[in-house]
Amino acid sequence: MDVKEYIQSLVKRASAAQKIAEGHDQQRVNELTAAVTWFTLKEDFRRKTAEMLVDESKMGVVESKFLKIYNKAKGSFSQMKDEISVGIVEDDPVRQIVKYVKPMGVIGAILPVTNGEATPIVKILWALKTRNAVILAPHPKGKETCKYIADYVRLVLKKYNAPEDLVIAMDPDQVSVESSQELMKQVDFVVATGGTPMVRQAYSSGTPTIGVGTGNVVTYIDSSAPPDEAADRIKRSKMFDNGSSCSSENSAVVHNDIYDAMLTAFEKAGAFIVRDGSEEKLKLQKTIWPQWPEKTILNRDIPAAGVSTIAGLAGISIPEDRVMIIVEENNGIGKQYPFTGEKLSVIVTLVRANDFDDALDKMEAILEYQGKGHSCGIHTANDEQVNKMALRIKVSRLLVNQPHTLGNSGSWFNGLPNTMSLGCSTWGHNSTGNNLTWRDIVNYTVVARPYPPVIPSDEDLFSQEIRSAVL
Numbered sequence: 001m002d003v004k005e006y007i008q009s010l011v012k013r014a015s016a017a018q019k020i021a022e023g024h025d026q027q028r029v030n031e032l033t034a035a036v037t038w039f040t041l042k043e044d045f046r047r048k049t050a051e052m053l054v055d056e057s058k059m060g061v062v063e064s065k066f067l068k069i070y071n072k073a074k075g076s077f078s079q080m081k082d083e084i085s086v087g088i089v090e091d092d093p094v095r096q097i098v099k100y101v102k103p104m105g106v107i108g109a110i111l112p113v114t115n116g117e118a119t120p121i122v123k124i125l126w127a128l129k130t131r132n133a134v135i136l137a138p139h140p141k142g143k144e145t146c147k148y149i150a151d152y153v154r155l156v157l158k159k160y161n162a163p164e165d166l167v168i169a170m171d172p173d174q175v176s177v178e179s180s181q182e183l184m185k186q187v188d189f190v191v192a193t194g195g196t197p198m199v200r201q202a203y204s205s206g207t208p209t210i211g212v213g214t215g216n217v218v219t220y221i222d223s224s225a226p227p228d229e230a231a232d233r234i235k236r237s238k239m240f241d242n243g244s245s246c247s248s249e250n251s252a253v254v255h256n257d258i259y260d261a262m263l264t265a266f267e268k269a270g271a272f273i274v275r276d277g278s279e280e281k282l283k284l285q286k287t288i289w290p291q292w293p294e295k296t297i298l299n300r301d302i303p304a305a306g307v308s309t310i311a312g313l314a315g316i317s318i319p320e321d322r323v324m325i326i327v328e329e330n331n332g333i334g335k336q337y338p339f340t341g342e343k344l345s346v347i348v349t350l351v352r353a354n355d356f357d358d359a360l361d362k363m364e365a366i367l368e369y370q371g372k373g374h375s376c377g378i379h380t381a382n383d384e385q386v387n388k389m390a391l392r393i394k395v396s397r398l399l400v401n402q403p404h405t406l407g408n409s410g411s412w413f414n415g416l417p418n419t420m421s422l423g424c425s426t427w428g429h430n431s432t433g434n435n436l437t438w439r440d441i442v443n444y445t446v447v448a449r450p451y452p453p454v455i456p457s458d459e460d461l462f463s464q465e466i467r468s469a470v471l
Helices: 005-019 026-040 043-057 062-080 119-130 140-159 177-184 194-201 228-244 256-269 280-289 307-314 356-369 382-394
Strands: 087-092 097-103 106-110 133-135 167-168 189-192 209-211 217-221 249-255 272-276 324-328 349-354 374-380 397-401 442-448
Touching: 005 106, 005 133, 005 167, 005 177, 005 280, 026 043, 026 062, 026 119, 026 140, 026 256, 062 119, 062 228, 097 209, 106 119, 106 177, 119 133, 119 140, 119 167, 133 140, 133 177, 140 167, 140 249, 189 194, 194 209, 209 324, 217 356, 228 249, 228 256, 228 324, 228 349, 228 374, 249 356, 256 272, 256 324, 256 349, 272 280, 280 307, 280 324, 307 324, 349 356, 356 374, 356 382, 374 382, 382 397
Parallel strands: 106 133, 106 189, 133 167, 189 209, 217 249, 217 374, 249 349, 272 324, 324 349, 374 397
Antiparallel strands: 087 097, 097 442
């Protein structure tokens, strides 16, 4: 069976199951989403899934992945639990508008390896909530884990007498770039989470698509921020799954008045400091971007790597008690200064700013190089700075005084929607800037009934100044 025929067989199965799910009422939908969430929260399942993915991908931290499944599955379900996803979702008697929510059909879910444990579970929950079916297309380094997750969920569906083919994972021996591309052509809708090249392929597949853009989160540390607190937040963020999240801080722009204090605070928090102009910095750069300056492509061994692994690859000596690496970059920003780009690891680049306006300039320059549209952060006691940054910086979300990795995709401690897929708006070549949820994979039918015309007067619509103006 060739790739096209194989994908056709998966879509046929998923479509048949989805036709059954389309008849589910809200109670049935709620039952299935609750059951799948409950069973994916089981410790044995989470532990095995986390261990499988780390072993298979050679990336990340088991404990982080173990916790990630819990927080994302439970968080996603807690937000969708009482929401209406069947039938009438809006009834406006004044405007005589009634809105009905409907499934899209078969969803193609393109999955990243860095979050190959929680992303499939969240997308499965979205599909069950919306009466869609989902076909999971994993990264080749996460294909066995993806199959394990899907098979486990299928057992839950079978237990509750629901069509097992509402959730299908590609067979591991069929996982490839070619099969993912074919899947994107044949499904009804694509949700693509991963690197920019893959997202662009999804958008060019000819199928309606939501894709997410490249991260390169930059955060600002103001002189009003307690250095130890800011360092601790960034430490917690970077240590989670070895900084592999697209929401992980890659650069920190620091106000000059506390620059030295931040270096001290980072050292106290467990960072190894790499100074500008040092031999260590040169060795790190050559290791992380071996094709630089021709190409700024990350060494495949760097994403989700810990300090000891990075030190070994670079041939530099770092004490065993260090948990992250701080690299100074005060020479410039952009392709010629690759440390200002995304590193997907426990490395944070430190950039000095003369004042807040200089910091905004440097944040913009970093995001223009990589990551525009995704996210940024600020550590400050000055709310006016937050307002000024939000008005100026072209990102879809801005986190204030938080560990970015732990809060950017929704958390128990902030109000952002819980997700594993982050839109980057048109700035990041995406169709949405949302924290994606189940609401992004449904269609609506709007019923409009007539009512007595209400035509506003010119006086209601236009000021006297406008009405009296002459060209």
